[in-house]
Each structure stands twice: as structure tokens, then as C-alpha cells.
Amino acid sequence: MTQPAVLPTTVVAHSVGKKVPLTLSIFAAIVLVCFGALGSTASAHFGLSSAGDAFTLPELVLPGRISNLIIGLFMAGIAALAWVRRNQARPLGRGWIIAFAALFVLSFLIWVVSGARTPSISLAGxxxxxxxxxxxxxxxxxxxxxxxxxxxxxxxxxxxxxxxxxxxxxxxxxxxxxxxxxxxxxxxxxxxxxxxxxxxxxxxxxxxxxxxxxxxxxxxxxxxxxxxxxxxxxxxxxxxxxxxxxxxxxxxxxxxxxxxxxxxxxxxxxxxxxxxxxxxxxxxxxxxxxxxxxxxxxxxxxxxxxxxxxxxxxxxxxxxxxxxxxxxxxxxxxxxxxxxxxxxxxxxxxxxxxxxxxxxxxxxxxxxxxxxxxDNLQVILTIIGTPVPSQFMAMMPYLVTIFAVAGLVGRSRGPAAVGEPYLKE
Amino acid sequence: MSAEKTAPAPAKNDLFKQITQGPGLVSVLGVIVALIVGGLLIAVTDERVATTAGYLFARPSDFFSALWEAGTSSYVALFEGSIYNSAQGFAPFLETLTVSTPLICAGLGVGLAFRAGLFNIGAQGQIIIGAAMAGYVGFAWHLPVVLHLLLVIVFGLIGGALWGGLVGLLKARTGAHEVILTIMFNYVALYLLDFLMNTQAFRRPGETNPISPILDTTAVFPALPGSRLHVGFLLAVLLTFGMGWLLKRSTLGFELRAVGHNPLAAQTAGVNVQRAMIVAMALAGALAGAAGVAQVAGTEKVLTAGIAGSLGFDAITVALLGRSTPWGTFFAGLLFGAFRAGAVNMQISTGTPIDIVLVVQSLIVLFIAAPPLIKAMFGLNPKKKKIQAAAAATQGGAQ
The missing domain is CATH 1.10.3470 (ABC transporter involved in vitamin B12 uptake, BtuC)
Structure with a gap:
């Protein structure tokens, strides 16, 4: 950190630090190693239709390990881009970060579903x-x-x-x-x-x-x-x-x-x-x-x-x-x-x-x-029997918020005067 | 306190002022008003009051005696369950002390953070982690007497300190707001304990419910025969003295208070503000961890997913009522401990739900946090009253 954060309201400005590329690299590595290389080779089945649909979409079948290795490579690419941008002293656009997060969620889904006892869930549901x-x-x-x-x-x-x-x-x-x-x-x-x-x-x-x-x-x-x-x-x-x-x-x-x-x-x-x-x-x-x-x-x-x-x-x-x-x-x-x-x-x-x-x-x-x-995934995962304890799924909202306020994936700042009473002089 | 009064307070840190300043009279009146409101709530929902209200105009005396009886009988039961009754003597008071122990410890933790200008809502999570670590040492390790209990305490304190210190570190390094961080850390701790309680290492063998083995006899606080009161209460007293010493006599305490008053001024004066924040949160966490130890090695003697109950949130009200001074917090902890202990008896004998304690507790804090409200109720602020009267006269009756 370059600047001390002294008051709760004085927050470090948008400096292009190492935090974002580093965080992205870690997540890309998790996907490549844990979800990809060490993931199940079984295929994950995602149902896309529910009862009462006008027409039935075919089931989406993704092979666990290979899909995650591909997704992981994409994520590594975004992480590499973040490093390049950092060297140019430019921040990574928000669109990239959202795409990165979406890829991570998809990869996580493939990983847990392909490793489950019954590797099939209804995505629509x-x-x-x-x-x-x-x-x-x-x-x-x-x-x-x-x-x-x-x-x-x-x-x-x-x-x-x-x-x-x-x-x-x-x-x-x-x-x-x-x-x-x-x-x-x-x-x-x-x-x-x-x-x-x-x-x-x-x-x-x-x-x-x-x-x-x-x-x-x-x-x-x-x-x-x-x-x-x-x-x-x-x-x-x-x-x-x-x-x-x-x-x-x-x-x-x-x-x-x-x-x-x-x-x-x-x-x-x-x-x-x-x-x-x-x-x-x-x-x-x-x-x-x-x-x-x-x-x-x-x-x-x-x-x-x-x-x-x-x-x-x-x-x-x-x-x-x-x-x-x-x-x-x-x-x-x-x-x-x-x-x-x-x-x-x-x-x-x-x-x-x-x-x-x-x-x-x-x-x-x-x-x-x-x-x-x-919240919903946690319930469904317990039913299909995955190795991920439901408690860790339940922690997710709180963990991502900690990441967000700590600025590990983009800084989240509130209105400047929040919490301060206004007294007329 | 004397040091604070003489020290100039250039800060506009309203949180700090609100918590530490304010006359004792307002606190007492706040407690009384909250008890009256609670009594009215009990009375209004009482069945007999409802039936007598049906013929209120025919025989108003019935209604008012029922109202009075419903309110007072609950409080009498509360008193008999927390201080003294003719059957058990002062045995209920020992129960009050037992229940107060974790409240005092965790309240001190919240209070210490307040003094450093930090709003620690994370006592709940710190208690959970402290209790989990202390409990694990207590039932999984088998060590000689004295050493075992000592390690249980140390690990409990470390657990809480880590959980609190992590928040301090994140705040100091990234400027993230500690209120948000501590709320989120509470839930992470809750689910972490829930997860641990379902693992082989923590669950009692042959048990399907998430409950740990009973702690070794070498790992629990010795208890007073015939009651649940344990030596952990002495730990709470010790910690109260310790916090008093820290804040009044030590350099670290001075630095923490300086940061609490005005971080910018403190930094200009050479205080390492970031370090002070981390230390304050770690110490606050350690105190909450002590509450976890008191729960797991004193009152419960076993680790469960619900070991912390609502202690962490009660601790906030304890620290607020005690205005974050060590002894203020101590007595606030005793008062709320008495409410908790007495409420059990109240529920049994008069059927008044324990939840009334939460209502009274939160009303007390609201009232004492807004002295003008209490003063207006009792007409204690003649100057302001005059102004209001004058304003009312000019505006034509608007208060």
C-alpha cells in the first residue's frame, strides 16, 4: 500500500496496483488446477427446460475436465491482460472483470456438478x-x-x-x-x-x-x-x-x-x-x-x-x-x-x-x-451430493463482499457523507 | 476518565463522544423508562387484561388492577430469578454472575474498539472462533491439570484475536469499513463453525447431531459447588481491571484513545494509526474470545454450533450502556446478565417470553443514546424547554 488509510472515509484513490491482476491470476490458477487438472472427467448435465415450456431445449452436456481447462485458459488470458494493463498504468475495464467472474461461476458449476453423485441439474430451475x-x-x-x-x-x-x-x-x-x-x-x-x-x-x-x-x-x-x-x-x-x-x-x-x-x-x-x-x-x-x-x-x-x-x-x-x-x-x-x-x-x-x-x-x-x-445452488448441491460442503456455499455472499470492500476486485465506495449527521451551523 | 477530561478533544468524532459522555442520571432514567415500556407491553398482551378491557367502563378498577398485576408479576419473577427469592436465597444471583461473565468479556471487547474509534460489530464471530479453538483444545488434547485450562484460555484468546485482528488489518491496509467487514466476518465464522461441527474432528463419536465431545475435566473452569458459577467470572473481573489499566496507564492505551479521539491528530503526533487499529481490533477480538472461553469451558462445557447464542449482539448493547468504560461495561454486563437469568424464571412462572429482554435491552440503549429525548420526557432541560416554549408560542403551538 502506498497511502495510509487514516479515516474510514478517506479511501485510497484508484491507483493501478498489483491487487487486481494478482487476484485474477490466483482465481485463474484455481480453475486450471483445482477445477480443471484435478477435476472430475465425468460430464456435467444441465437441463435447460422446465415443465410448461413452449418448446424443449436440448440438455447441455459439458465434459468436466476439458471444459474447465478451456475456461481456465480464457481466465488466464484476462489475468495476463490485467498485468499488461498494469504495466501501462491503465486499469482493467469493468466488463472484463464481470466476464471473468461469470467464467469463474460457470467453471465452478461444471466442477461441482461433474463431481457429484448424480452429475445433472436443471439450470432452468x-x-x-x-x-x-x-x-x-x-x-x-x-x-x-x-x-x-x-x-x-x-x-x-x-x-x-x-x-x-x-x-x-x-x-x-x-x-x-x-x-x-x-x-x-x-x-x-x-x-x-x-x-x-x-x-x-x-x-x-x-x-x-x-x-x-x-x-x-x-x-x-x-x-x-x-x-x-x-x-x-x-x-x-x-x-x-x-x-x-x-x-x-x-x-x-x-x-x-x-x-x-x-x-x-x-x-x-x-x-x-x-x-x-x-x-x-x-x-x-x-x-x-x-x-x-x-x-x-x-x-x-x-x-x-x-x-x-x-x-x-x-x-x-x-x-x-x-x-x-x-x-x-x-x-x-x-x-x-x-x-x-x-x-x-x-x-x-x-x-x-x-x-x-x-x-x-x-x-x-x-x-x-x-x-x-x-443460496439456491447450495440446496440443490446437497441434493445431488457434491463434495463441496454447503456451508462454504452459504459463506459466498459474505466472502465476496469482504473482497469487494477490501478492494481486491475493484473498489466499492459509498456516498461520501454516509453516516454523518448534518447539523446546520 | 480524568485523563480524558483534561485532554483537549479537537475531534468531531461523535461516536466517541456519544458513548463516553453523558450523565449517569440519564442512564438510570433510560433503564426505568425502558422497563416501564416493557411492562406495558407485557400487560397489553396479557389475556386477563384483554378480558377486563371488555368491561373497562363498567368496572375500570378490574382493568387497572389486571394491568398492574400483569406488568409487576413478570418483573417480580424476573427479580426472583436473577437476584433473590425466599426459596433459594441468593442462588439466583450466582446464576446472574454466570450469565454475565461472557457478556462482560465480549462487552469489554466491543468497548475497547469503541475507544479506539472502531465500531466492532464482530464480537459474535470472534466469540465463535475463540470458543471453537478453546473447545477443540479442551476436548481433543489431553493434558495435565492447570496447563490444560491455561492452554484452553490462551487458544480462545488467540482465536478471537485472529478473527478481530484480521478485520483491523483489512481496515488499516485497504480502508474498508469495519462495520461491513465485521458483519460479514460474523457470518463467515458462523458457517465455518457449522462446517467444523459436522467434521470427524469436532463431532462427538456416535452422535449425528453437531455436538462436540465433553471437554476434559482438566480443561474446564472449576465451579462453585451447587451452582453454575465458575472461575471464569474472576477472569472477567481480571480483564476489567486489565482494560482499565491499559486505557489509563499504558502508552498503548493512550495511543488507542488518541486514535479514537482524532486519528489525524494522533498521526500528526507520531502515533502509528494503522498499527493502533490492528492492535485495537486484535485486543477486542481477544476479549470476545475470552467470552467464548467462558461459554465453552465454563457454562456449557461442550462446543455446539449455537455456542455464541446472541452474545455478540448483546455485547454491543452492554458496551453502549456501559459507555465503553471498563467498569461501566462490567455493571452493564451484570444488569443484562440479570435480565437474561431472570427471564428464564419469568418465562416459567408467568409465561412471559424471554424476547421481552431484547425489547427492554434495546430500548435502554436507544434512550440513553438520545439524552435529549429522556430529558424532554422528564423536563430535565429547562433551558431547552424555555426555547421550545418560546418557539411554540411564536409558531402557534407546534412543539
Whole structure:
């Protein structure tokens, strides 16, 4: 390292260091040696069609060792390019890194599947499942982006999701209307956010403290009410109706993409809409420019007449609504009842998606898809019997986030003023 | 503390100020308000309260007595389970001390990092790694008495220190934010332990559940006969003294506090800020590792995947309530330990779920973190009140 990193916010600039080419070289070597040379010679079978498709795609069969050696050579090529670029003092483009990561994922898939007891998985099913598992992660990460783009750290995503899940189950059961449950979940998320906003903006309490404590508070509150209210009369209070899966006729029969895009619950469709809307609003509207100004340089924003704390307040509240709706996925789509800690740490994976997606809604959406993919793959791999322990698959989102924030594969930087309260002088 | 008061504080490190400053009165009031809110929550969800509310206007006294009884009976049970009851005498208090031990150790770890300006959310992961290493030494190695326990403690501390120090290293070298790093490291540790518990080396022979062999008798803390209280509590006391000495009397402690106040100023004054960050996180990890040791070699005597429970997150609230001073953290750990111990009894005798402790605990921290809120509730800030009144008068009633 050439420069000392003194403050959490002062981060080393974009120097063209050895880290990126070195990291890429290591990964290329892993693929060539572990997945290729030492990998299974059996073929990996990937099913590309699922039931209800308009036409059937043939099964994809890839010989394990040879495919991985070829992929490994491509990856080594990108790593070599990175070294060349470093010598020219130019950074490697993001497209190359994404291609590299995609190749790695593909090679990993071939390696685990070809080494499994039954070397065959349904890729179509894997992707469709990943898109479903990603739903709460996407909503959670959008909440994180809404808050952090305005300069408020949101560690409370987990609490917002959990609060939304609980309220959706409670209101959904009492009214026997899943859509009312969905709305109530948004209100619950907003309530969690209001506490976050009140304490961090009005009382200027450290935002991370409020977030951490809020998670504990929501966990305790929902756990307490679950035992005292829901379990006392589960029929009445913990029996929400499911949101139906809506198929769009015709389009849902497209192989692979159909089930992902056109065979979803209302929450699933809302997810795609929310990503598009948040992205457009943040980056293409005057409102978004103001929000980002508040998050990057509140003083300058204030000088131009933007109400910093009001903007933050509304953004945090909106973020809460989004995450609350995402939380209702657990009790209205995934399962039909609430249990303690049903969000199971997914709020933190959502936080990881925010960072890995570089505080961009589309980036976070892709990151959440990747994490959902890992989550789903872990389940499928246990079924087909691979040598990779499922725990290491489960670690993946956290490990890549550590890599991302530590700048080993491209630096991930948040809005400049995030976490700093704004006090008018 | 005296050193801090005389030292000029040029920093705008609000985290540090919030945690270490603030009158004791606000803390006490915060605890009281949180207990009242918790009591109301218990009362509102009580069945008898709900039925009497049905004829509230006919016989309001029934409703209010039910409300009062529901709230107070739970707290009486909490007290009887944590301090004293007529049947067992002060035996529950020993249980409180037992439960407090890991809370105090891990709380000290979080607090020490706070003092160096670092937000250590990673106590959970550090406890897990510390407990895993200490536990492994405890059941896999067979060594003579004293030496065995000593090695268990040392390996537990090293495990925690490695896990914490790694975060410090990454932060110092790359500038990555420690909050994100520690959250991610918590989950990596969780799955790592889950993996280990399913390996031959860690799982008890002939057992399908992920549970380790029982630790050797030479590897566990001696316990007070008739209770679960073990010598690990003395370790917690020792560590509290140690942290006090470190922060007040040692050069290293001075450097850590300097970095906590203002890293730029500290660097200008010749402190190696990067080194201080790594050391602070490693020490914080070691303290959390001690909590892991207390769990595995004291309270549980066996390693399980859930060995850390929610200790790491409770430790954050302990450090916040204790304002990151060694003895503040110690007593905060005792208080929350009492809640934990008493909650078990409360659940048995009044059916109030243990989760209420989480609610009260988090409310306490929220209230004490926002003194203006508490002061406004009790009208303790006449100056501000006057300003508010004046503002209200001019704005026409808006508070």
C-alpha cells in the first residue's frame, strides 16, 4: 500500500496496483488446477427446460475436465491482460472483470456438478429459484440504497424485513386478504424507518448504533408478540393467505427466461418495477440528483436550498416501505406463517448486495440475483451430493463482499457523507 | 476518565463522544423508562387484561388492577430469578454472575474498539472462533491439570484475536469499513463453525447431531459447588481491571484513545494509526474470545454450533450502556446478565417470553443514546424547554 488509510472515509484513490491482476491470476490458477487438472472427467448435465415450456431445449452436456481447462485458459488470458494493463498504468475495464467472474461461476458449476453423485441439474430451475430467493434481498438492498444515497447508513434492513414479514402475516391473517397484508408490511417497514430517522436525524444518535439496536428491538418485539399473540390463536393471527403466482400467458412458456420474468407473485413483479423506478428516480430525475447531492455533500446541497434533513427523512421512510414490502415475501409467498427470525439474516445479505452492487439499484439487483443463485445452488448441491460442503456455499455472499470492500476486485465506495449527521451551523 | 477530561478533544468524532459522555442520571432514567415500556407491553398482551378491557367502563378498577398485576408479576419473577427469592436465597444471583461473565468479556471487547474509534460489530464471530479453538483444545488434547485450562484460555484468546485482528488489518491496509467487514466476518465464522461441527474432528463419536465431545475435566473452569458459577467470572473481573489499566496507564492505551479521539491528530503526533487499529481490533477480538472461553469451558462445557447464542449482539448493547468504560461495561454486563437469568424464571412462572429482554435491552440503549429525548420526557432541560416554549408560542403551538 502506498497511502495510509487514516479515516474510514478517506479511501485510497484508484491507483493501478498489483491487487487486481494478482487476484485474477490466483482465481485463474484455481480453475486450471483445482477445477480443471484435478477435476472430475465425468460430464456435467444441465437441463435447460422446465415443465410448461413452449418448446424443449436440448440438455447441455459439458465434459468436466476439458471444459474447465478451456475456461481456465480464457481466465488466464484476462489475468495476463490485467498485468499488461498494469504495466501501462491503465486499469482493467469493468466488463472484463464481470466476464471473468461469470467464467469463474460457470467453471465452478461444471466442477461441482461433474463431481457429484448424480452429475445433472436443471439450470432452468436453478435460475428460476434464484430469482425467487432474490426477491427479499432486492427489496432490502433497494431500501439500503434509498437511505445511503441520502447519507443515512441503514443497518436496520434486517429489522425492516422482519417487521414487514410479521405484520404481513398478522394483518393478512386477520383480514384474510394478502394484499392488505402487503400494504401493512410496507407500513411496518416505514415505522422501523421512522425510528431510525427520528433517532439519527433529530437526536443525532450514531446511525450505526440505531441500526444495530433497531434490529434487536424488532427481533425482540416480533418474537414476543409471536409467542403471546400468534401462538395463542394461530388460526386467527398466524394464518395468512398466500399471494397467488400470476402467469402471463404465452410469455411464461419461454424456456429459461419465462419462469424468471413472467411467472411470479405480485411481489416478484413489484421487484422488477421497483428496481427500474428507483434507478430512474435516482439517476434520471431532479429529485434523484438532489438526493445524491445530500448524500455526497450535504453542505453544498444545503447552500443550494435543498432541505438536507427533510430529504433524508423522506428517503429513509420510503426505504422502510420498500423493505417492509420485501419482508412480506417471507410470510405471503415463501411460507404461509410467521416464525421467529424468519428473515434469517437476509437483511445483512441485502446490505452486502448494496455494497457489492456499488450503491446502484441495478448493480444491487444483479448482486442479489447472484446471492440468491448461491443460496439456491447450495440446496440443490446437497441434493445431488457434491463434495463441496454447503456451508462454504452459504459463506459466498459474505466472502465476496469482504473482497469487494477490501478492494481486491475493484473498489466499492459509498456516498461520501454516509453516516454523518448534518447539523446546520 | 480524568485523563480524558483534561485532554483537549479537537475531534468531531461523535461516536466517541456519544458513548463516553453523558450523565449517569440519564442512564438510570433510560433503564426505568425502558422497563416501564416493557411492562406495558407485557400487560397489553396479557389475556386477563384483554378480558377486563371488555368491561373497562363498567368496572375500570378490574382493568387497572389486571394491568398492574400483569406488568409487576413478570418483573417480580424476573427479580426472583436473577437476584433473590425466599426459596433459594441468593442462588439466583450466582446464576446472574454466570450469565454475565461472557457478556462482560465480549462487552469489554466491543468497548475497547469503541475507544479506539472502531465500531466492532464482530464480537459474535470472534466469540465463535475463540470458543471453537478453546473447545477443540479442551476436548481433543489431553493434558495435565492447570496447563490444560491455561492452554484452553490462551487458544480462545488467540482465536478471537485472529478473527478481530484480521478485520483491523483489512481496515488499516485497504480502508474498508469495519462495520461491513465485521458483519460479514460474523457470518463467515458462523458457517465455518457449522462446517467444523459436522467434521470427524469436532463431532462427538456416535452422535449425528453437531455436538462436540465433553471437554476434559482438566480443561474446564472449576465451579462453585451447587451452582453454575465458575472461575471464569474472576477472569472477567481480571480483564476489567486489565482494560482499565491499559486505557489509563499504558502508552498503548493512550495511543488507542488518541486514535479514537482524532486519528489525524494522533498521526500528526507520531502515533502509528494503522498499527493502533490492528492492535485495537486484535485486543477486542481477544476479549470476545475470552467470552467464548467462558461459554465453552465454563457454562456449557461442550462446543455446539449455537455456542455464541446472541452474545455478540448483546455485547454491543452492554458496551453502549456501559459507555465503553471498563467498569461501566462490567455493571452493564451484570444488569443484562440479570435480565437474561431472570427471564428464564419469568418465562416459567408467568409465561412471559424471554424476547421481552431484547425489547427492554434495546430500548435502554436507544434512550440513553438520545439524552435529549429522556430529558424532554422528564423536563430535565429547562433551558431547552424555555426555547421550545418560546418557539411554540411564536409558531402557534407546534412543539
Amino acid at each position: 436453478l435460475l428460476a429459484g434464484a430469482a425467487v430467493l432474490a426477491v427479499p434481498l432486492v427489496f432490502g438492498s433497494l431500501s439500503g440504497i434509498m437511505c445511503e444515497r441520502a447519507g443515512v447508513v441503514n443497518i436496520a434492513i434486517e429489522g425492516q424485513l422482519l417487521g414487514g414479514a410479521f405484520t404481513a402475516a398478522l394483518v393478512g391473517s386477520m383480514t384474510q386478504n394478502a394484499y392488505l397484508g402487503l400494504i401493512a408490511a410496507g407500513v411496518a417497514g416505514a415505522l422501523v424507518s421512522l425510528v431510525l430517522a427520528l433517532f439519527s436525524i433529530k437526536y443525532v444518535v450514531n446511525q450505526i448504533i440505531v441500526g444495530v439496536v433497531l434490529n434487536v428491538l424488532v427481533s425482540g418485539l416480533t418474537g414476543f408478540l409471536f409467542t403471546t399473540v400468534m401462538q395463542a390463536d394461530a388460526e386467527l393471527y398466524n394464518n395468512p393467505p398466500r399471494l397467488p403466482i400470476i402467469e402471463i400467458p404465452g410469455l411464461s412458456a419461454i424456456p429459461i427466461l419465462g419462469p424468471i420474468l413472467f411467472k411470479q407473485s405480485v411481489i416478484g413483479y413489484l421487484m422488477y418495477i421497483a428496481v427500474a423506478v428507483v434507478w430512474y428516480a435516482l439517476f434520471k430525475t431532479r429529485w434523484g440528483l438532489r438526493v445524491r447531492a445530500v448524500g455526497e455533500h450535504p453542505k453544498a446541497a444545503d447552500t443550494l436550498g435543498i432541505k438536507v434533513n427533510a430529504t433524508r427523512f423522506w428517503n429513509v421512510t420510503l426505504g422502510g416501505i420498500i423493505a417492509g414490502i420485501g419482508g412480506s415475501f417471507f410470510t405471503l409467498v415463501a411460507v404461509e406463517s410467521f416464525t421467529k427470525e424468519i428473515s434469517g439474516g437476509r437483511g445483512f445479505i441485502a446490505l452486502a448486495a448494496v455494497i457489492f452492487g456499488r450503491w446502484n439499484p441495478i448493480g444491487a439487483f444483479l448482486a442479489a440475483l447472484l446471492f440468491g443463485f448461491a
